[in-house]
Amino acid sequence: MPELPEVETTRRGLEPLLLGRRFLEISHQDPRRYRHTEKALGREVEGVGRRGKFLLLGLSKGLEMVVHLGMTGGFRLQVTPHTRVAFRLDQSELFFHDPRRFGRIWVVERGDYREIPLLSRLGPEPLSEAFRFPEFLEGLRKSAKPLKALLLDQHLAAGVGNIYADEALFRAGLSPLRPGKKVNEEEARRLFFAIREVLGEAVAFGGSTLSDHTYQQPDGLPGGFQERHAVYGRQGLPCPRCGEAVARAVVAGRGTHFCPWCQT
Ligand SMILES: [Zn+2]
Incomplete structure (x- = not known):
């Protein structure tokens, strides 16, 4: 999507x-x-x-x-x-x-x-100044839902879906299953910046075109960020950080990719 x-x-x-x-x-x-x-x-x-x-x-x-x-x-x-x-x-x-x-x-x-x-009822745009850490932290900490579900919900940050939720959680070193209220301030800060970083890079690369080729730019060209996915769609392949196999689980009804060693 x-x-x-x-x-x-x-x-x-x-x-x-x-x-x-x-x-x-x-x-x-x-x-x-x-x-x-x-x-x-x-x-x-x-x-x-x-x-x-x-x-x-x-x-x-x-x-x-x-x-x-x-x-x-x-x-x-x-x-x-x-x-x-x-x-x-x-x-x-x-x-x-x-x-x-x-x-x-x-x-x-x-x-x-x-x-x-x-x-x-969309939350703030994550690449704009409306996306602010104090509100993000508060939104995370008041929920018992897993981080993956919170990121998909559109309320903490608008526009994050399955691919970029998985990639941001990997960069932040946080398990997609961790409940929001069990995240400390330093971990929340890592996630806040990882969301901005992953989305900013993906925009610069023209988005991600997956193997089904459904997403194309209007001129017919594919995106370029799929080459840079660390975990999304890479179950069984080596984690780019530790070399162990990337795992897949269903969280919040969606296929979720993560490294069980690097993300806690
Ligand atoms: Zn790893």
């Missing part, structure tokens, strides 16, 4: 294609998944932003197009066998490709996220 680095890379790819352009036609067969898209017709794109894993396109006259890529969604410059939505703009065309159809699009009054509850 695309996480913060993949969505941010998509945002950066879309910005030059969309900024200042006008939607002339938006066609699809599924008004339940792609909601109120007719409202965007004739509107100009004034901004291409992101919040957590959501893309936020600011449109003229106070509207906003919100896009969630779901599991396998992404934008392409050409039609594919899995094109779900076709956008005709004044100088170009763009296609929303989504084999598994978990992606969603909403056109709303700017900032009115009543139809999108997940977006209205």
Whole structure:
């Protein structure tokens, strides 16, 4: 599933294609998944932003197009066998490709996220100054949930998913199973900085394209961060720090990769 680095890379790819352009036609067969898209017709794109894993396109006259890529969604410059939505703009065309159809699009009054509850209760952006250690520490310490579940929850930091939760916990040397309230201040600080570091590097590398190749940048190029995963998807392979085998367990319903020796 695309996480913060993949969505941010998509945002950066879309910005030059969309900024200042006008939607002339938006066609699809599924008004339940792609909601109120007719409202965007004739509107100009004034901004291409992101919040957590959501893309936020600011449109003229106070509207906003919100896009969630779901599991396998992404934008392409050409039609594919899995094109779900076709956008005709004044100088170009763009296609929303989504084999598994978990992606969603909403056109709303700017900032009115009543139809999108997940977006209205996101925590701070981890790569912004809104992500602050005192609040992070407090959020961790008041919960008995395992660290992996806390990172996936979007409340401590928006946009972290399965890949980057596993990678951040490895860098911090913390077990994904450790309850939040059993983390001391120095450990919480390591995790706080590991989240920023892993996400920042992954954005710089254009995100992670896994072996299923579902995530691509709009120009069709893969990301580059998958080469740098220390534990994610590496069960049975040697830990880059100690050489013992990376383990896999299911935590918070998700496949979780960690080194049982380096992460305690
Ligand atoms: Zn290790």
